[in-house]
Amino acid sequence: MQKNKRGNVWLGVSGLVVNKKGEWLVVKKRYGGLKGKWSLPAGFVEGNETADEAVIRETLEETGIITINKGLIGLRTGVLKGEISDNMLMFLLEPIGEHSVMADENELYEAKFVNPTALIKEEDCSVLLQYLLDKNLTEVKAVIDGINPGDQFGYTAYKIFL
Secondary structure (H helix, E strand, O other), X not given: OOOOOOOOEEEEEEEEEEOOOOOEEEEEEOOHXXXXXXXXXXXXXXXXXXXXXXHHHHHHHHHOOOEEEEEEEEEEEEEEOOOEEEEEEEEEEEEOOOOOOOOOOOOEEEEEEEOXXXXXXXXXXXXXXXXXXXXXXXXXXXXXXXXXXXXXXXXXXXXXXX
């Protein structure tokens, strides 16, 4: 079994940020399997946050863009080398206000808003991004918050996306 700080079950998040012009926020990673490819802002969920909070944090850290979460749009799940369950929740995000994109130079070569039709012509798009470009993303699972499943569980945050 592969040893790493995340164990053998990973939970990541990614955000499709769409501005008022219909442009998508894309990033070009400096590392990993997506090095040099356009993809969505993404990262791992930390122990003290929900997945929907993590995607807002990761987007802000990578791009400087403050967002609100519009809902869940999908799940990507797979197994790496027969050892690691790699799972990523994808959310639709909306930027708050007009802010300049500022790429985190430690993680990214570049970050920018781009028209999806122009993005289709890019040769260096991730497979997931290419697939999203081809889909109608109107089915968004909105957050249901303020539910208490019972004090016996000890949840400090509990949300449902339906």
